[in-house]
Amino acid sequence: MHITLRQLEVFAEVLKSGSTTQASVVLSLSQSAVSAALADIEGQLGVQLFDRVGKRLVINEHGRLLYPKALALLEQAGEIEHLFNHDNGSLRIGASSTIGNYMLPAMIADYRLDFPHTPLELNVGNTNDVINAVSDFRVDLGLIEGPCQLPELITQPWLDDELVVFVAPENPLAGRVVSLESLAREPWILRERGSGTREVLDHLLLPQLPDFNLVMELGNSEAIKHAVRHGIGISCLSRRVISEQLSSGSLVEIRLPVAPMVRKLYLIHHRQKHISGALSRFLTYCREAQ
Template sequence: MRMNLHHLAIFHAIAETGSISAAAGRVHVSQPALSRELKDFEGRLGVVLFERLPRGMRLTEPGKVLHAYSARLFAVADSAQAAMRDFADARTGQLSIGASNTVGTYVLPRLVANFRSTFPQVGISLFVGNTEQVAQGVADLRFTLGFVEGPIRVEGIVAKEFSRDELVPVVAAQHPLAGRKRATPSDINGLPLLMREPGSGTRELITELLRQLNATAGSIVEFSNTEALKQAAIHGGGIAWLPGISVTRDLQDGSLVRLPIDSLAIERSFSIIRREGAYEVPAVDAFVGMIQTSSVCSTV
């Protein structure tokens, strides 16, 4: 059985809005007609997609799986529509950007603001996640452009370095290693570590470094956000590797202390990633050109 895209669009609208009435308004269909269409769709699939609640609709487990697919499908459709609308003029259009945590939090906001001052008619959406999520989103055409700080493991992606940064090993001022003038990698064996989540390019780099140094991690607490990780480090949660761009003030005011172990520092590249062979609308080229001629390298 081939899935009916009209039915899928109705399902997606209900999943996104959480109610029949709101979905009916979104797809311009009456509520009774939309309910019939949904019932027919569930019958064709042989599964129940929603739990009918007194106030709204809740996805069942099959519904959650289908929603993951529909979200990706309609994100690609939106990107395709934007590309067709915008490929004549850099002064208009839509940029859909994915960025890993450090670049998306500390680098791109300023650059996006600068770009918008020159091209105010260009709409920009920015997703911030980990390197794996961003690379997959570029490959799937959900993002027209990606910015990452770690190794790429997704096929069909081309990367170009645009800046560099250092991952700084830090601890809170009261940490036992904070007062040391000299230490070795073995001194961190068994100590608690603060890390990004699996799929993070930062975590992959740190894990490989520890392997090379034969250093043994203690307990690990995972964070999906660099700022949350930094706050945990400041409050004595353990050893963390944080982007140099994010800890300048914290090192100056003494709330964080750099570990005196030079071999634990990691230099890494920030890269622009695109889908190999993909057509780039003028707005994308203008944004990339601005980054390549900006002073980002001297501030990161």
Template sequence: MQTIAQTLPKITLKQLAVFVSIYQTGSTSRASEQLHLSQSAVSSALSELESRMQMPLFERVGRRLNQHPNAHAVYVQAQAILGQAVTLEHYHKHQAGQIHIGASTTIGNYVLPPLLAKLYQVLPNANVNMYIANTQEVVSEIEQLNIDIALVEGMPRPIDSKVIEKRAWRTDTLILFAKRDSKWLADLTAYDQGENCYRLTIEQLARLPLLVREPGSGTRQIIDEQLLQHLPNAEVIMAIQQSEAIKHMVSADIGLGCLSQHVIETELACGKLVPVKVAGIDLARSWWLVWHKARHQSAIWQTFIDIIQAN
């Protein structure tokens, strides 16, 4: 079996570039001007290429060079090889302007778009790839080095910290909410006109149907740790992967929901949905910036960090 070293071609990029230039200009003198080489260097490179390929590429008629029938096929391949070499030479420049960003669903749908707009203002030619899923799925992609950096709603689990770095980024608040004039709250007299919300006890909430995000999401993590632990007998009637679906189901009065303030702020502002506050329950949480310890931190990576930390 031949090694890579034994199969390396003897043809050089310089020889191919000289051939392409002669093919395009029709003479060694014009090729030497185009390539800024001496005419003897051009003639030598062409002779070496023909020797390596063991075939003529031009027919010499006095001082003129006529294309040999072999020349066109070689020209097409030479163009392709030189093009690939140029692409490879600029690979680092391309990579420097590319970033793979992950985000858990609430951040990806409601918070990340204006941050990306600011990134494009600073770097109009930025090449951004997005991956939006729940926190657990996004962190898994970080662990596999498929994503450069991610913004997630849940605290990465201790097992994840072996390979990832994390930094608290922003504070968010989950809000319990119901449809205005919900049938589930009709018999409760705890409506606060001043605050425009319902005030319930833990015992009252435990008797109401809840719609929550699926296990693995950052929102569900907070609901489990800071809400449901106080409600061992709560009626969780459905675990749903999409926040929008929960919002629409609550609007249809199927039950109460619990989502980030960013997801329901429009519906709260117009009064379509109403907050439900429970004494003793705090649903504040931190959002996290997460990346792999081994990931290269490029210039665009740092620019994105600067933007999100300023917001």
């Protein structure tokens, strides 16, 4: 059985109009096309939907049974057309923790003020998690803290982000310019491997700290801030992550004898991903954040 929405539309309009002639005018079809569509659906169902009384068509018990179901299907099809005609598709975003927890909330709030009816899902993980989600089409767009080398993904530079080393205010190193040797002796609390922050440290700073003292790895920036605040060790995170604590004095930056550690944040999406209107609009918000 291959009943089409067009056949259901013809049936419903013939019922409302009372004749194939009037239905053909409303549907912009020839009368013969209307009659053929009606005959086809009756043939597939194996019943007559109308009783033929002279030149009139009078709905019978079979037609009355079909009519509400046909209307329901036509209404659902109309909703689908409306959904995509207005490009109100949902948007799935994956972001590494610094971006997802500290940068995106304000951007999403602005986006939803302009597009309140667009469903938006945000998944936060480390950079490797986001790359895998984009590669597997589980999210439409990824925002990550380091470059991506997968050839199937398009990687676009986005924003600059500075990493800073910090301590509790009671730490003797607080606010001082310290040597690399002194840093290596301190107990370090770092993000887990696979995070964008850890990748930058592994390339820019830690090779300059021979035999540095790693005491803890944590998968959450908030946990790291609390651990440092309670004197467990020192750490390095994005300035965006600790800006409030630096302003209040609950954490203090250490001045390093090396160049500032500035990394690039990136936008990634799959090469085969269709850029919908909803995704295109969100990309515009991302670019305006620069």
